[in-house]
Amino acid sequence: MPDTPFYEVNEAIVLSGGVDLNTCMQCGMCAAVCPWREVDGEFIVRRMIRLGQMGLEGNEVEDILYGCTTCNKCVINCPRGVDIIGIMRAIRTMTAEMGGTPDTLRAVIGSCDSNGNPWGEKREKRTDWMKGLDVPAYTAETEYLLSVCCTSCYDSRSRNIARSLVKLLTTAGVSFGVIGVEENCCGESLRKTGDESGFMKLAEANIGLFNGRGVKKIIVTSPHCYHTYTREYPEIGGEWEVIHHSQLLAQLVADGKLKVPAALAKKVAYHDPCYLGRHSEIFDEPRAVLAAAGVETVEMPREKRFSLCCGGGGGRVWMETPAEKRFSVLRVNEAVNAGAEILATACPYCVSLLEDSRKTENLEDKLEVLDLSEVLLRSMEGETVR
Numbered sequence: 001m002p003d004t005p006f007y008e009v010n011e012a013i014v015l016s017g018g019v020d021l022n023t024c025m026q027c028g029m030c031a032a033v034c035p036w037r038e039v040d041g042e043f044i045v046r047r048m049i050r051l052g053q054m055g056l057e058g059n060e061v062e063d064i065l066y067g068c069t070t071c072n073k074c075v076i077n078c079p080r081g082v083d084i085i086g087i088m089r090a091i092r093t094m095t096a097e098m099g100g101t102p103d104t105l106r107a108v109i110g111s112c113d114s115n116g117n118p119w120g121e122k123r124e125k126r127t128d129w130m131k132g133l134d135v136p137a138y139t140a141e142t143e144y145l146l147s148v149c150c151t152s153c154y155d156s157r158s159r160n161i162a163r164s165l166v167k168l169l170t171t172a173g174v175s176f177g178v179i180g181v182e183e184n185c186c187g188e189s190l191r192k193t194g195d196e197s198g199f200m201k202l203a204e205a206n207i208g209l210f211n212g213r214g215v216k217k218i219i220v221t222s223p224h225c226y227h228t229y230t231r232e233y234p235e236i237g238g239e240w241e242v243i244h245h246s247q248l249l250a251q252l253v254a255d256g257k258l259k260v261p262a263a264l265a266k267k268v269a270y271h272d273p274c275y276l277g278r279h280s281e282i283f284d285e286p287r288a289v290l291a292a293a294g295v296e297t298v299e300m301p302r303e304k305r306f307s308l309c310c311g312g313g314g315g316r317v318w319m320e321t322p323a324e325k326r327f328s329v330l331r332v333n334e335a336v337n338a339g340a341e342i343l344a345t346a347c348p349y350c351v352s353l354l355e356d357s358r359k360t361e362n363l364e365d366k367l368e369v370l371d372l373s374e375v376l377l378r379s380m381e382g383e384t385v386r
């Protein structure tokens with residue numbers, strides 16, 4: 001943070017599309033539900049609003065402002081309808097303009113600018129996840145563009161999500177294809193970390209690419225891509241029919257295009273990702289996929305709109321969080337305590353963070369973390385059946 005001891009930001013927030021901070025009546029209902037309260041007792045959301053009302057000062061900014069995972073829990077709990085995420089994003093954007101973006105996020109921003117992905121990997125490696133698989137290229141005759149999240153393109157664990165989905169789509173006879181190395185990150189993390197110009201660069205490149213190829217329908221593997229393609233790209237010329245893979249898999253099962261010969265003999269808990277559940281209200285389809293897989297589902301505390309954030313949204317996935325402050329640690333323990341052998345979810349960030357916490361908590365013998373596509377494929381392949 002540069003030497004900017006104090007300045008008023010409320011007017012600037014309103015000018016940049018955020019709500020007037022004076023709408024807030026300091027009731028504290030947002031703070032009561034913020035997941036940070038569970039790991040360090042900090043009322044991060046109210047401190048964030050205070051930052052906006054009183055001004056930005058010193059190193060408070062990185063600790064408070066970049067702690068928010070944009071989980072949306074405070075927003076849906078606010079009686080005044082204060083768009084707290086919008087306020088946070090506006091303050092982060094102003095902080096970025098002053099050169100105050102944390103170093104770890106700068107590396108991510110730089111990689112998106114030069115490589116089109118946040119992973120610091122070369123663009124040409126974007127399709128490495130497809131090795132050994134017959135993945136069709138998208139053409140004018142293809143029904144769906146399969147837009148694979150950067151995490152599932154580059155992260156070795158996450159690649160299996162995309163690979164499992166391709167096997168399921170192929171089995172079901174879905175007309176789909178990929179564009180490949182020309183595609184860019186959707187830019188969701190950049191926008192949430194305050195790099196608005198970086199977001200626009202990626203978004204405009206993707207919109208030009210997809211529209212130029214005549215894309216009408218898109219399958220996404222990440223709720224973050226889903227949110228960006230459905231809520232943010234339409235404002236700048238990108239409008240398609242977008243479906244998250246949990247929705248499509250539920251449809252394919254209901255239509256009898258994916259048949260499960262025997263039930264998977266596992267107890268499974270489902271973790272609602274913030275951007276699929278609270279942000280997009282997709283709660284039923286993932287559960288329909290698990291039901292189709294024939295697993296025995298067990299309930300964790302805090303399901304559906306009350307789900308606990310994994311800790312990866314809002315750019316946090318790229319930042320270091322001490323083990324004792326990780327929401328994902330709470331979540332894997334909740335799954336084990338509920339009797340689950342598999343913690344299923346439907347977001348590459350959730351899989352990544354829950355997988356890490358499963359390991360750091362020494363739960364590898366007790367709990368697996370899987371995407372829905374992996375659960376369904378295992379069940380169809382009859383890996384462990386009852």
Ligand code: SF4
Pocket residue numbers: 023024025026027028029030031049077078079080081082084
């Ligand atoms: S819940 Fe809404 S009105 Fe209450 S303190 Fe939080 S932002 Fe302000």
Ligand code: SF4
Pocket residue numbers: 030033034035036044045067068069070071072073074075084085
């Ligand atoms: S969006 Fe989530 S993490 Fe951010 S302040 Fe609100 S409740 Fe806390």
